[in-house]
Amino acid sequence: MWLVAVSVPLLPAIVLASRRYHVQLSSLCLRALGWVLRLLRRGGVCVGSTHSFVFSNCTHGKVDSVLETFDLYAETHPSLSIGPVIGEALDAVVKRVRPSRVLELGTHCGYSSVRLLRLLPPVGRLITVEMDPLTAELGEEVILVSGFKHHQFQVLTSSSAEAVPALRSHLEPDGSEGFNLVLMDHDPLLYLADLQALEREELLCRSGCSVLFIDRKRRAGGLRGILDHVRARSDSSCSVRTELPSLLEVFYQKERAEGEAEGI
Ligand SMILES: C[S@@+](CC[C@H](N)C(=O)[O-])C[C@H]1O[C@@H](n2cnc3c(N)ncnc32)[C@H](O)[C@@H]1O
Numbered sequence: 316m317w318l319v320a321v322s323v324p325l326l327p328a329i330v331l332a333s334r335r336y337h338v339q340l341s342s343l344c345l346r347a348l349g350w351v352l353r354l355l356r357r358g359g360v361c362v363g364s365t366h367s368f369v370f371s372n373c374t375h376g377k378v379d380s381v382l383e384t385f386d387l388y389a390e391t392h393p394s395l396s397i398g399p400v401i402g403e404a405l406d407a408v409v410k411r412v413r414p415s416r417v418l419e420l421g422t423h424c425g426y427s428s429v430r431l432l433r434l435l436p437p438v439g440r441l442i443t444v445e446m447d448p449l450t451a452e453l454g455e456e457v458i459l460v461s462g463f464k465h466h467q468f469q470v471l472t473s474s475s476a477e478a479v480p481a482l483r484s485h486l487e488p489d490g491s492e493g494f495n496l497v498l499m500d501h502d503p504l505l506y507l508a509d510l511q512a513l514e515r516e517e518l519l520c521r522s523g524c525s526v527l528f529i530d531r532k533r534r535a536g537g538l539r540g541i542l543d544h545v546r547a548r549s550d551s552s553c554s555v556r557t558e559l560p561s562l563l564e565v566f567y568q569k570e571r572a573e574g575e576a577e578g579i
């Protein structure tokens with residue numbers, strides 16, 4: 316009550332000030348609103364809005380419709396999905412490699428998981444790792460809505476660092492063979508450490524494995540650490556195969572490298 320009593324005499328001054336500075340005030344308000352929205356989005360609102368848009372606007376059971384609805388969402392909203400341009404570059408690699416065991420780090424809402432799954436053979440399997448439990452749940456639902464079944468994929472709710480050492484048990488019964496394709500789209504700062512962990516755990520298939528790194532910010536030298544690592548390997552069992560602005564493909568093939576060495 317006292318607040319009202321105090322502010323009534325001040326009202327003309329407030330009105331005058333807001334008239335005089337309304338441009339500055341409104342731009343200040345807009346900036347504050349932007350900050351709040353960005354904060355909310357980081358807290359999971361973005362993944363929820365992507366999920367509900369896709370879930371309610373796609374035709375359930377139709378992979379192409381799911382992907383198109385994601386692309387439609389990304390036309391008008393900020394989105395973390397790789398999108399159609401990187402998606403097509405990814406498709407081309409998958410069609411060439413024809414993998415049956417695929418690992419993805421960074422599920423998010425399931426866009427790239429669905430893109431990968433639709434190109435796998437009937438016996439193919441995708442393991443996708445997502446650190447955030449809510450995101451993992453929503454991503455899994457989108458993959459199911461696309462028509463894929465649990466024998467074709469598994470979403471692991473875990474950080475990549477914790478997931479990698481436990482991956483072999485998820486690859487049974489032929490866990491010894493490792494993955495033929497790995498897609499990293501989780502955190503560029505962790506790409507090198509996670510790649511080294513995959514090498515250490517011998518999870519990259521000896522007869523050939525493509526490891527793909529997404530670099531959406533296209534920062535100069537963003538993947539420099541990976542490139543240096545590949546070039547520094549003395550056993551020459553890995554090499555850069557594709558280098559696009561936002562996609563890097565490193566190819567591992569142990570057996571052929573040994574065969575070549577014998578042939579010299
Ligand atoms: C850019 S989004 C992935 C987009 C997805 N590949 C697509 O195209 O739909 C990155 C995701 O990785 C997750 N993430 C970040 N760091 C991670 C980590 N260390 N381990 C597992 N997931 C991580 C984030 O929670 C986020 O959902």
Ligand SMILES: *[C@@H]1O[C@H](CO)[C@@H](O)[C@H](O)[C@H]1NC(C)=O
Pocket residue numbers: 367368369371372
């Ligand atoms: C479905 O799409 C329409 C038209 O693009 C959009 O206005 C609506 O918000 C979407 N539904 C949800 C739940 O996001």
